[in-house]
Amino acid sequence: MKGVLLLNLGSPDSPTPKDVKPYLDEFLMDERVIDVNKVLRNILVRGIILQTRPKKSAEAYSKIWWEEGSPLIVISERFTEKLKKHTSMPVALGMRYGSMTIKNAMQELKDKGVDDVMIVPLYPHYAMSSFETVVVKAMDVQKEFFPNMKLTTLPAFYKNPDYIKVLSESISEALEGFDYDHILFSYHGIPERHIKKSDPTKYHCKIDGSCCFTNSVAHHTCYRHQVYDTTELVKAELGLIEEKVSSSFQSRLAGDPWLKPYTDYEFERFPKEGKKKLAVITPAFVSDCLETLEEIAMEGKEQFLEAGGTDYIHIPCLNDRDSWVELMAKWVNNWERTGTLPHS
Structure with a gap:
């Protein structure tokens, strides 16, 4: 059975230093974000950046935080719910960093009988620190926890x-x-x-x-x-x-x-x-x-x-704009029917 896995960056659980710090630690310790050797990265991130950055970032998050939560998460969830109405396939949402893990999203799909997944990195362009890291993480999670699950990745769509x-x-x-x-x-x-x-x-x-x-x-x-x-x-x-x-x-x-x-x-x-x-x-x-x-x-x-x-x-970004949802539905439904992906 086929299903869709939407992937984005992620967010702290709240705009407080307590929640921002572990989120930033996971994000900045990613070798595709700060691509220096692990020892130096550990010194740079945990010895320097995380000593002051969580408080500053928490203040920034507080400025934009919505009543429902992190704008990125809320918008992504709205987009997911709209997409579900345009396809018969199960759709799950996972984040590269934070508590909405890719593993949990894959488990959600597996529990619905999905064993053939279209990964959708919600990034128009290819970069090590965005597109590449979410795809590699999904593949690592699949290999470790869902070995019988097949993955197909939507390519960067920057010029589609x-x-x-x-x-x-x-x-x-x-x-x-x-x-x-x-x-x-x-x-x-x-x-x-x-x-x-x-x-x-x-x-x-x-x-x-x-x-x-x-x-x-x-x-x-x-x-x-x-x-x-x-x-x-x-x-x-x-x-x-x-x-x-x-x-x-x-x-x-x-x-x-x-x-x-x-x-x-x-x-x-x-x-x-x-x-x-x-x-x-x-x-x-x-x-x-x-x-x-x-x-x-x-x-x-x-x-x-x-x-x-x-x-x-x-x-504003495309967010959960209807025409954007309908375009994504066109892509995923075509993959379900034919197994083909849109040209970038």
Whole structure:
């Protein structure tokens, strides 16, 4: 029997340092998030970061926490419930980090008789620290606890024409009536070395401004290429003016070169160039979360306005938008009928 396993990042159980600390420990000790040797990672995470970060992160989570719980979890659950109404297959939701474990989600499917699972990483783009880590974790859990369960993974869908259409429609609706000077596509940042580590050719990815636009097999696992592709495809779909659109990268750790340009630097730069009415979209995420609701919708707005901007909107993620649910249902139901997956 076939079933669907939706996978996302996860969240602390509450916006308190007590619950944030073990969540951050699990997250930051992941070798695909902080990819240094285990001894150094242990010193960095448990000896330094976790001494101060839980309190700061808890304060940030408190700003965006909903009455029902973590926005990421609540939105993911709403999406799951809507998807269930569009398919006859059992659907379960699991998180890479936190108490909503992948193991529990797989057990839920097994208890319903499922032995053939379509894994759906809820990330449009491939990256070590998002797409790859949830897939590897699911495979490890399957191997250890569910050896008779077959897994099939939905590929990164960053340039799927149907996805681009749904994403573009959501952006168009949000921009209605907003006389913007610029639209910024802000993607989650990753260390530059992750790009090179994910390059199967070991020579193509140079992060030199041209490699992302030179065809290569490396693009199948190149986050930088894929996010720029998403921006270009949405720009073409909506007929956006070249000079009014750009991409940037948010969230980074000090001490390492991360993908540039940095979103917060762009917030400072735009008003000086006369771009005082800004719309920001965060397409690395399909569900609004701490990185979109606090870092972009709140902190980003404040920074932009303090730098001299006058108008600012954060365009919501796809969340549980009906057209997004229907597209996912199309993909999973086609897999159930034919065993085939959508093209990226």
